[in-house]
Amino acid sequence: MATSLQEAPVVPLREVELDTLTKLYLAPIDRYRRGDAMLYEQGGKWHRLSHREVEQRVERLAAGLTSLGVSRGDRVAILSENRPEWTIVDFAVLVVGAADVPIYATLPPNQIAYILRDAGARAIFVSNQEQLAKILQVRAELPDLEAVIVFDDPGDAQGVTRLEEVMAAGDGLIASGEFPGVRELAQRVERDDLATLIYTSGTTGNPKGVMLTHFNIASNVAATEQHEVFDLRPGMVALSFLPLSHSFERMVDYYYWYCGVTIAYVDSVDKVAQGLVAVRPHIAAAAPRIFEKIYTRVMGATGLRRQLVLWAKEVGEASVEDRLAGRATGPRNFRERLADRLVFSKLRERTGGRLQGFVSGSAPLAPDIARFFWAAGLPVYEGYGLTETSPVLSVNKPGHVKLGTVGLPLPGTEIRIGPDNEILARGPQVMRGYFQNPEETREVIDTDGWLHTGDVGELDEDGFLRITDRLKNLIVTAGGKNIAPAPIENVAAMSRYVAQVVMIGDQRPFPSLLVVPDFENLAAWAREQGIADVTPDALAKNPRVHHLLEQETLGRLTDFARYEVPKKIAVIPTEFTVESGELTPTLKVKRKVVEQNHREVIEALYAPD
Numbered sequence: 001m002a003t004s005l006q007e008a009p010v011v012p013l014r015e016v017e018l019d020t021l022t023k024l025y026l027a028p029i030d031r032y033r034r035g036d037a038m039l040y041e042q043g044g045k046w047h048r049l050s051h052r053e054v055e056q057r058v059e060r061l062a063a064g065l066t067s068l069g070v071s072r073g074d075r076v077a078i079l080s081e082n083r084p085e086w087t088i089v090d091f092a093v094l095v096v097g098a099a100d101v102p103i104y105a106t107l108p109p110n111q112i113a114y115i116l117r118d119a120g121a122r123a124i125f126v127s128n129q130e131q132l133a134k135i136l137q138v139r140a141e142l143p144d145l146e147a148v149i150v151f152d153d154p155g156d157a158q159g160v161t162r163l164e165e166v167m168a169a170g171d172g173l174i175a176s177g178e179f180p181g182v183r184e185l186a187q188r189v190e191r192d193d194l195a196t197l198i199y200t201s202g203t204t205g206n207p208k209g210v211m212l213t214h215f216n217i218a219s220n221v222a223a224t225e226q227h228e229v230f231d232l233r234p235g236m237v238a239l240s241f242l243p244l245s246h247s248f249e250r251m252v253d254y255y256y257w258y259c260g261v262t263i264a265y266v267d268s269v270d271k272v273a274q275g276l277v278a279v280r281p282h283i284a285a286a287a288p289r290i291f292e293k294i295y296t297r298v299m300g301a302t303g304l305r306r307q308l309v310l311w312a313k314e315v316g317e318a319s320v321e322d323r324l325a326g327r328a329t330g331p332r333n334f335r336e337r338l339a340d341r342l343v344f345s346k347l348r349e350r351t352g353g354r355l356q357g358f359v360s361g362s363a364p365l366a367p368d369i370a371r372f373f374w375a376a377g378l379p380v381y382e383g384y385g386l387t388e389t390s391p392v393l394s395v396n397k398p399g400h401v402k403l404g405t406v407g408l409p410l411p412g413t414e415i416r417i418g419p420d421n422e423i424l425a426r427g428p429q430v431m432r433g434y435f436q437n438p439e440e441t442r443e444v445i446d447t448d449g450w451l452h453t454g455d456v457g458e459l460d461e462d463g464f465l466r467i468t469d470r471l472k473n474l475i476v477t478a479g480g481k482n483i484a485p486a487p488i489e490n491v492a493a494m495s496r497y498v499a500q501v502v503m504i505g506d507q508r509p510f511p512s513l514l515v516v517p518d519f520e521n522l523a524a525w526a527r528e529q530g531i532a533d534v535t536p537d538a539l540a541k542n543p544r545v546h547h548l549l550e551q552e553t554l555g556r557l558t559d560f561a562r563y564e565v566p567k568k569i570a571v572i573p574t575e576f577t578v579e580s581g582e583l584t585p586t587l588k589v590k591r592k593v594v595e596q597n598h599r600e601v602i603e604a605l606y607a608p609d
Helices: 021-032 051-067 084-095 109-119 129-141 163-176 182-188 214-227 247-259 269-279 288-299 303-317 320-324 334-349 367-375 438-444 485-492 519-528 536-541 543-556 591-597 599-605
Strands: 038-042 045-049 075-079 099-103 123-126 147-150 194-199 209-213 237-240 262-265 283-286 357-360 380-385 392-395 414-417 422-426 451-459 465-470 498-504 512-517 568-571
Touching: 021 051, 021 084, 021 182, 021 214, 021 247, 038 084, 038 269, 051 084, 051 163, 051 182, 075 084, 075 109, 075 129, 084 099, 084 182, 084 262, 099 109, 109 129, 109 194, 109 209, 123 129, 129 147, 147 163, 194 214, 194 247, 209 214, 214 247, 214 392, 237 247, 237 269, 247 262, 247 283, 283 288, 288 303, 288 357, 288 367, 303 334, 303 367, 320 367, 367 380, 414 451, 438 451, 465 485, 485 498, 485 512, 485 543, 498 543, 498 591, 512 519, 512 536, 512 543, 512 599, 519 536, 519 543, 536 568, 543 568, 568 599, 591 599
Parallel strands: 038 262, 075 099, 075 123, 099 194, 123 147, 237 262, 237 283, 283 357, 357 380, 512 568
Antiparallel strands: 038 045, 194 209, 380 392, 414 422, 422 451, 451 465, 498 512
């Protein structure tokens, strides 16, 4: 059905029966009673936790929190990598009526301290000695923080408590009859109660605490199910490796739990490849950077292998449109079967061989990369949302996929294109507001309840949403030309020799690119060219490398307007990272930090020739 380019049609959301996260927690335990609710790796072996074991641990921990004085309305922080304890703490905190404050495990102590102070957290759970050291460094600055609880051995640290000790205290409360029990407490939680404070990544300024209620998130789970992105069933396995402190992985893990899907936790991105093979998941949520790295590695093949990969890519992509529409699910002729056997089947084996698809979010995914994964029989369903929307607003789904878009709005979600082509959203998943920050809240949620996302986009004739860029990212050149950098960066980064690209040029005479090479592939090329010194610094300064990267980036931008195409590039010898402050924990570029860190290089680009 065709629609206006300004507003997408709305599919009504069915009644949400499990309207709190505590109800959503209990329902699968009663319904499935599986022996493999969770999987985790420890000591080189994978272990399982049953629904019953999870229930027992949540009961003991909820009682333990009560013994510490944590009660309705309090805030409890979690600083940990993905692991079963993260989810068990989350459920226990929610059951006692408190709200949890997830913190990215990659954040430095000063940023953690800011979040804990702003949230007024009474207690914090940390995973290991590395995370504990951060808290101990800033604890004197946190007068509201009463308890520090550690999952693993805290070593010789003083004034901290082991997780087992809190559970043991809970056992005493349960035995005495003073603890009313999780099931009774769960019923006392109301849908409009605060469930969590999730602090935004803070690409500009200090992070803000997004207040999400139980119903905000529960309604998003219900809408995702109704949208039918995947047919999830008990016995399936999901790999959980994006940070649970991110609203995206958090919500999809609730969805997995609700559907009785086994959740396999991976505590480091470095272990994803191993986890895929070990647990053979059916589904996983991922960020575009994961797909970009896989694509770069595959396309980094050399010699005859590279020719084979390019041939298979061409053959596979010929049938992608039929796959997107659901008209084809596998090879249909001899050429496709051969390409699949020689190339694509190997890639699927590295994902475990059972993967029905990925859901991609948190940043735009280049359509050409998505097309390659579809050709390989690894569907990637791209979606869109914000922390402020619990988080999903729209997503592609089987039989309804358009590459380059983020799909159709979820049931119950209204999407409108406002002034300056800004995407506006309204629905049950929109946050209550920013914690203790009514001014900022009024800036983003208008009097009619529309959330101003800050993203620029458009709706096509079928209601599919396409993201162009962030309003704050738009570059205005000295000549007054407006340029959206994201589409240009995505295309420029398609080369196997390129790892990252950031476009600059605001208030400059022309745009330019900062290019971080994929040094593994680049070094192989350099050796073939007889270049002896293949260290990153040497390669970044080599004129032949500079010429190659100019061709590999600027040479791909023929479909953009002349004023949009960068005139120069600078080769950067180090990756943009979270640790350097150039990326947020969700791997979004902090442009101001990048420009500040590489100011001399940038000034050289614009110096008179």
